[in-house]
Amino acid sequence: MLIRPPHLDEFPHLSTLCLRSKGYWGYDEVFLEACRPVLTLRPEDLTSSDIAVAEDSGSVIGLVQVTRDGRDAELAKLFVAPEAIGGGAGKALYLWALERSKALGARSLRIEADPGAAPFYQHMGAVLEGSAPSEAVPGRHLPLLRHRLDRDRPKTQGFRMPAEWEPHLRCWMMWPRREEVWPDLEKTYLDYARVAHAIAAFEPVVMAVHPEDMEIAKRHLDSSITLLAVPIDDSWARDAGPCFLLHGDGRRAGVDFNFNAWGGKYAPFDSDNAFAAAALREAGVERFASKLTAEGGGISVDGEGTALTTLSCFPNANRNPDWRLEEITSELEEMLGLDKVIWLPGDADELETDGHVDGIAVFCGPGRVLAETASQAGDDLAEVKQANLDALKAAQDAKGRPLEVLEMPAALSADCRGERFCNSYVNFYIANGGIVMPRYGVAEDDWAREILEDAFPGREVVMVAIDDVAVGGGGIHCITQQEPAPHSKV
Structure with a gap:
């Protein structure tokens, strides 16, 4: 079920996301460290319009956050337990991210993706533009993709x-x-x-x-x-x-x-x-x-x-x-x-x-x-x-x-x-x-x-x-x- 919480305190099982996703990104300790900012967010850090969470039987299986960057939007976080991708949680969260980006008036949604997730984003309509340095792993570069939201614009x-x-x-x-x-x-x-x-x-x-x-x-x-x-x-x-x-x-x-x-x-x-x-x-x-x-x-x-x-x-x-x-x-x-x-x-x-x-x-x-x-x-x-x-x-x-x-x-x-x-x-x-x-x-x-x-x-x-x-x-x-x-x- 896709829900939009007013703040994260309502979801005590959020830690389950990282535990069940361990190993999905290919580097367990780094992934846990990358998740730490998500786990320590305070209620006042986010509003219902910033974040969406997928939950199944009381356990969080996915989380997405969209932030504004000028006239573009950025996919700040999209974490989905691997077993939930096939069930559509990843797609549901990504579609929410696109709608949120449009609501912000963004022309596009920018994504720095894990290499293993890049094909998923491309399947959803994003285009590979290059690569960007990883903040979590020094020396590592991540695929940089962009999903255009202005295909229906006059030009x-x-x-x-x-x-x-x-x-x-x-x-x-x-x-x-x-x-x-x-x-x-x-x-x-x-x-x-x-x-x-x-x-x-x-x-x-x-x-x-x-x-x-x-x-x-x-x-x-x-x-x-x-x-x-x-x-x-x-x-x-x-x-x-x-x-x-x-x-x-x-x-x-x-x-x-x-x-x-x-x-x-x-x-x-x-x-x-x-x-x-x-x-x-x-x-x-x-x-x-x-x-x-x-x-x-x-x-x-x-x-x-x-x-x-x-x-x-x-x-x-x-x-x-x-x-x-x-x-x-x-x-x-x-x-x-x-x-x-x-x-x-x-x-x-x-x-x-x-x-x-x-x-x-x-x-x-x-x-x-x-x-x-x-x-x-x-x-x-x-x-x-x-x-x-x-x-x-x-x-x-x-x-x-x-x-x-x-x-x-x-x-x-x-x-x-x-x-x-x-x-x-x-x-x-x-x-x-x-x-x-x-x-x-x-x-x-x-x-x-x-x-x-x-x-x-x-x-x-x-x-x-x-x-x-x-x-x-x-x-x-x-x-x-x-x-x-x-x-x-x-």
């Missing part, structure tokens, strides 16, 4: 996050409602409506609206916009919405990252955290959930295996305090179908998002990036922007290509109302056959427009006044999220 299944210039089925937006963000909600309604109508000239738009705000939205949006009643906290569809995925056979899916309002800057945010799942249900596509706290505005992809993101954002302690950088990188790669993540410095002093990449640099084609320039006179962020440019110019994409960096101005002469005001032209939306970009009513508008026209030949560039969106800390890209059309990659 393994063949999904990828497509580039924003690939064909869209529609665009998702969310109607604004958080009063502390928007000093004049009526003016913000007008800007949101202008953006939605501009995009609707190129592709369908779905506007998620809190049920309490439906009548307000209907007064501002015409029949070209589909309204969807959804409980939401505010209106940043890029960050609260899903990152849609595409398979080579045309199937679509989406990633639902954890959302915590950019490190808990606003509350509540539980409805926004649930929005990605709601959008995926409405779209009728498979949902892949990730424990990583991340936002779509922190990611820009080329559709060919490369992503840009920033060190100031996802690794921030206000989002993922228990994740190492390499773990975040791996999670992004597995969830978005990436082969390489390029980490830019970002902007740690940016107030709202801690330096989302979509206000710094974005892909505009394979191997090509639009990035904010550091050469404008009087730019207080010139040093920050130069650091990001230097990182871009030193980088190669997943295919080994150096990045061609096209520099964009910021609207420095705009009337920046408040510290959060977004004056970035990099924050634009790519629609089917068009570009919808911000207009601030300043000289830099024409400069930025010419750059986008050159970067996207054949697309109509439409400018929309967004001062009453920018005042909330974001731009057009921040309030939109593209849903790819079901197509095969060309």
Whole structure:
């Protein structure tokens, strides 16, 4: 019988495990010594979620312990009396270890096995990766195996996050409602409506609206916009919405990252955290959930295996305090179908998002990036922007290509109302056959427009006044999220 004890004092026959297993490992004294830490564990050392025990007729015949090691799990101990293996105790305990590892959010279960047990682990699905020094026997090496738990993850299944210039089925937006963000909600309604109508000239738009705000939205949006009643906290569809995925056979899916309002800057945010799942249900596509706290505005992809993101954002302690950088990188790669993540410095002093990449640099084609320039006179962020440019110019994409960096101005002469005001032209939306970009009513508008026209030949560039969106800390890209059309990659 497989049981999960709250502590080990309930099992006085635990010593029977070692006595009956004597000789199983081929070195009796060493095995007994290796078991000693198990036998001397105090009740407070373990909880029911750490350990499982197999018991038969009052005698313990097996014990397994799983510990967390970063984003992996480690099979710390698996002892089974030899006569119990054939009875299935070993298999039962190992299956429990796999389930426990998944519950920890691990990507794999790592195993340092006794040589005689390695075939058992391989039969259960683990893969031999090498060997590791034995702690119990100096000079002895043990087989090192790994059981992958992420075979059902997007990348393994063949999904990828497509580039924003690939064909869209529609665009998702969310109607604004958080009063502390928007000093004049009526003016913000007008800007949101202008953006939605501009995009609707190129592709369908779905506007998620809190049920309490439906009548307000209907007064501002015409029949070209589909309204969807959804409980939401505010209106940043890029960050609260899903990152849609595409398979080579045309199937679509989406990633639902954890959302915590950019490190808990606003509350509540539980409805926004649930929005990605709601959008995926409405779209009728498979949902892949990730424990990583991340936002779509922190990611820009080329559709060919490369992503840009920033060190100031996802690794921030206000989002993922228990994740190492390499773990975040791996999670992004597995969830978005990436082969390489390029980490830019970002902007740690940016107030709202801690330096989302979509206000710094974005892909505009394979191997090509639009990035904010550091050469404008009087730019207080010139040093920050130069650091990001230097990182871009030193980088190669997943295919080994150096990045061609096209520099964009910021609207420095705009009337920046408040510290959060977004004056970035990099924050634009790519629609089917068009570009919808911000207009601030300043000289830099024409400069930025010419750059986008050159970067996207054949697309109509439409400018929309967004001062009453920018005042909330974001731009057009921040309030939109593209849903790819079901197509095969060309």
